[in-house]
Amino acid sequence: MTEIVLGYVGAAAKGMMIGIHPGTASLFVDLSIAHPLVMLLFFILTAVTFNLFGFIIGI
Numbered sequence: 001m002t003e004i005v006l007g008y009v010g011a012a013a014k015g016m017m018i019g020i021h022p023g024t025a026s027l028f029v030d031l032s033i034a035h036p037l038v039m040l041l042f043f044i045l046t047a048v049t050f051n052l053f054g055f056i057i058g059i
Contacts, residue, residue, distance in 0.1 A: 008051055 025031050033039055 004055075008055060
């Protein structure tokens, strides 16, 4: 059970690393995010959804 939880949390953390891209892009171009909270919610929901799909496929 612990391995499943750690795998899920690790995959979610990897999915959340996608959020680094807008921060990196802002170093090179003028980037303004109109709705940052919506973007963060979208990142979280996308990471959770893909992790659950992977979990279902693994079973």
